[in-house]
Amino acid sequence: MRYLPLTTEDRRAMLAKIGAPDVDALFRDVPKSALAPLSVFDLPDTQGELEVERALSKLAARNVAAGAAPFFCGAGAYKHHVPSAVDHLIQRSEFLTSYTPYQPEIAQGTLQYLFEFQTQVALLTGMDVANASLYDGSTATAEAVLMAQRITKRGKTILSGGLHPHYAETVETVASLAGVVSRAPVTPGSAEDIIALIDEETACVVVQSPDVFGLIRNLRPIADAAHAKGALLIAVVTEIVSLGLLEPPGAQGADIVAAEGQSIGNGLNFGGPYVGLFATREKFLRQMPGRLCGETVDAEGRRGYVLTLSTREQHIRREKATSNICTNSGLCCLAFTIHLSLLGEEGLTRLARINHAKASALAGKLAALPGVELVTDAFFNEFTIKLPKPAAPVVEALAAKGVIAGVPVSRLLPRGFDNLLILAATETNTDDDFAALIDALKGVI
């Protein structure tokens, strides 16, 4: 087996040194009845690189990659161009094959990029501090709700109807254990009256902007109303590129920002791994979940970085920790940080404007089709349209024609919104993509 360096002779010599007759003698604590012969495992035997690559490539070929078709899916995961340097750099052995930086003297590479990542996330979101990532946007949102419950010592959470339904379900799964989670009405294309739902028992209000239908939401009035009742505003962002063009949640009064960072540096990967961004106000620092990297000096006075405030974390605090998270999204943070460094201020601003221009152009073309109605009038790179018939079969029919037309709302909210379709347009879409979509759509509706 090509990955196993020990030879039969090595194994014999090592057993002799140990004084064991055979390797099974080392498994002597395992009950005899539980030591399984190889034949118990109904699985294939070892294969060479060539054979494995052939098998996996065959599976991959049965999927339609986003880059292989006119493609308009968003709803929490976005197709963007990632510069070649990003994937090259994250595959350097020293990044790819290192562990969590528990030995800072020989992990300054990881620690410094985490410090840069935390700074970038704080700058983008307009917040004071950010952690070194959580798993993804949805789990970051759930952690934000739990943090708000700890800070306010209240149990009630109000989720905006515009929050991505997968995020809402993720929050409900964990936050309902110790509290009450309620969802505001779903009102595609307009803001629900969430302020009326906030009361003295409310720990937090969770509002996504742009929301799952693409609508840009004004957070300031919600923040003010929440604060007036002693509740926190958690702002959720699933398309982080939007913050290159839009006012950041930190400037609109958000107390915690939970976001998905996939759009910068990370591929679609059929849903994961992604990177959860988590930022908050300085005063809530010690209630944050996840790892934090901080600056310090070494014994010779040189600047260096360490994991810090770990008394919040499970390996120190055990059942009193702020979260159970251990492994996070290290390498996805690195991809995010490198891509954002390549973009810089000017690149991010331009990228965001291109995205908005593309989506605006597409929205105009679609709204001009008979029977099609634009539902979202203020959006970044994603919007919702209403078709004259159910969207899911339309999307399947278009897929058969080689166009991936977007995400039918019924895939996320199975009841009541059958004719709605969410479409995203990014810098990767061309005029030919638009023409192909419009043509194909004309033939189906």
Next chain:
Amino acid sequence: MSMNNQGRPSGAGEAFPASIATISGDRGLDHEESLIFELDHGAVGVDLPDVKVGDDRLGGLRRKGKVGLPGLSEPEVIRHYVRLSRMNYAIDSGLYPLGSCTMKHNPRLNEKMARLPGFGDLHPLAPQSTTQGALELISQLMNWLTGLTGMPAVAMSPKAGAHGELCGLLAIRAAIAARGEDRKRILVPESAHGTNPATAAFAGFTVDEVPAKPNGHVDADALKAKLGPDVAAIMLTNPNTCGLFEGEVIEIAKAVHEAGAYFYCDGANFNAIAGKVRPGDLGIDAMHINLHKTFSTPHGGGGPGAGPVVLSERLAAYAPIPLLVADGKGLRLIEDMAAAPDGAKPFGRMCAFHGQMGMFTRALTYMLSHGRDGVRQASEDAVLSANYILASLKDVMSAPFGDGPCMHEALFDDSFLDGTGVTTLDFAKAMIDEGYHPMTMYFPLVVHGAMLIEPTESESKASLDRFIHVLHTLATEARAKKTERFAGAPHLAPRRRLDETAAARKPVLRWKPDPLKQAAE
């Protein structure tokens, strides 16, 4: 000094005195590197057109201020991150004996497969007719995981080990609620990973610690005595964090089930027994599998991982959405709780979408490469290598649990350092100067000054022998009170010991612009 024929000196020359400071501050291949923000000079590393957009569709929320990101060209960004990378230790550059963390070889075929456009560039909500290959890959991986564990079901969406623990405990919680019972207590051995009690608390349970016996095994009698009508589950790591197989596991499982509770197994150490022992044969109800440990998806400096959870017949119905089912048209994801098939009672959803697909691709590639025979051989080699280290070092280092074999980790305590003035920390940091990453220190908590060494199956005998020689010599010197190597170690790393107390007392968690420079602008 010898010369070549152009008059250029070609001899080795004199040694450069270590005490002389270099002009640049760098030393040969070791470069100091500023923060990316300090390298800003208004350049740009991408070429994008300058498109103007109006305000009419922005809801009055156009950004007013700058983000504050630095501007650099591509070569500068590449150099910055390459220089940072060179300050890191990695499994590709040396033995990485972190017990419990399983730093084994990361095959590059796995990376290549995960980047095939059909997997890497696939949207999670693309029409399911266009993602059948991905669903088939998940289905094959599920078959491997259930096959290797002898368990009937697996939940694929948890994103890391601790997330898998949460998934398992939420399934247990749902199963208990379905029985109309209210059980709030979870038994956790004191040797457990910190994630176990943290997860139990996270899932709304109270934690009751079970002591370890002096031989490093869980005290099964104490455990059984704690069982009662309010106990929801036990969380047991097997092999345990002392590197020992819990031989009484089957009797423990029986007692737990008789008390109406469930058996959660922390599968962090599954890599010792994969292909040898099926957890399903031990009476386990739920176990997460760290794909980033046993199945070698790279640790990436702290993630991403993946933590699928295998479930027993008693818990399978409660697996979270999404569920993967086969019907006449192929494979299909059920993403809606209300659409769950007959008998399924999902407890909820762990995360958006369907889990860590990028890790699934790598893990399946690993499994297909190894095959069942290679997986078994890897486990045997991991256990053999750990025992070889234990046998070779126990004359100078102190093994707290006697002469018996260990599993895939060799555990030592610090009693061999008694009276030397050298601590476990000093000993570990001295390893850095010798070119090694330290072992796991001060864990498990049940052993004083613990040093937990996990060599994995990826080391050659020559590599193990060299490592043993270094540790043997360090231990011998420490015991002879030759302590100069240890005081203040490491001396030769990119940084000396860092002041963690100062970092925590006045946290600096981000770069901020120099206020004077900002004011001038």
